[in-house]
Amino acid sequence: MSEARALASSPTMSETTPDSNTTRGKKTRPRRDELLTIAARVFASKGIASATVRDIATEAGILSGSLYHHFTSKEEMVREVLTKAGAGEAAAYRQIFYSSPNADEALRRSTRFAVNRVAENPDVARIYRNDAQYIRETPALAESEERRQSNRVVWMEVVDAGITQGLFRQDLDADLAVRAMWDTILGSIRWFPPRGNADPDTVGDQLADLFLGGIRAPKKSRQRPN
Numbered sequence: 001m002s003e004a005r006a007l008a009s010s011p012t013m014s015e016t017t018p019d020s021n022t023t024r025g026k027k028t029r030p031r032r033d034e035l036l037t038i039a040a041r042v043f044a045s046k047g048i049a050s051a052t053v054r055d056i057a058t059e060a061g062i063l064s065g066s067l068y069h070h071f072t073s074k075e076e077m078v079r080e081v082l083t084k085a086g087a088g089e090a091a092a093y094r095q096i097f098y099s100s101p102n103a104d105e106a107l108r109r110s111t112r113f114a115v116n117r118v119a120e121n122p123d124v125a126r127i128y129r130n131d132a133q134y135i136r137e138t139p140a141l142a143e144s145e146e147r148r149q150s151n152r153v154v155w156m157e158v159v160d161a162g163i164t165q166g167l168f169r170q171d172l173d174a175d176l177a178v179r180a181m182w183d184t185i186l187g188s189i190r191w192f193p194p195r196g197n198a199d200p201d202t203v204g205d206q207l208a209d210l211f212l213g214g215i216r217a218p219k220k221s222r223q224r225p226n
Contacts, residue, residue, distance in 0.1 A: 032070050035060055039077045044123035048078055048131045075140035082144040085124040093154040103162030112204030114185045119192040119200040129186040168215045181211050
């Protein structure tokens with residue numbers, strides 16, 4: 001057994017002698033996650049600015065005041081919804097970038113990964129698509145915006161690498177290309193349940209074909225610049 005696994009499996013003091021706070025935390029976590037799922041659905045349908053704590057409480061079948069046993073504000077709920085869905089994304093994109101043989105393959109794999117995330121979290125995708133400006137301008141959501149920008153930077157690095165490798169057009173604006181690709185990927189929410197039944201991998205590959213077809217350098221010029 002590795003040291004990390006041994007540490008993970010060894011009982012801690014709090015596990016061997018649980019106090020009331022630990023026990024209460026274990027009991028309330030599932031309910032908190034359930035409320036976040038409901039909140040995401042409300043934010044996606046109404047928009048963050050228009051949605052109220054009362055809307056979320058009504059959807060959950062509880063009084064508004066009961067939500068404050070779990071969250072301090074609407075912004076905290078938004079932040080946790082976005083954090084829960086987006087944790088680890090930048091690292092995943094970097095792993096794809098560094099493990100791919102070239103930028104062409106990295107972009108294809110990144111597109112498939114992103115489309116699968118949209119299919120898994122359609123409400124969060126709708127929030128980012130409709131409320132990007134609200135997230136960007138709200139100080140309480142700065143961490144979520146920083147995470148989104150970190151993802152965008154990795155995608156731009158992939159595009160820049162493709163230009164350097166001679167695979168993508170030399171006149172390509174990486175920032176514009178990535179923004180256009182992201183808008184298209186977020187728009188794919190309508191193809192997945194509950195609105196559609198498309199396969200995320202199939203959609204991801206088709207979108208990758210579309211993106212790459214528009215940014216690849218002509219075959220005669222696909223060589224590494226001097």
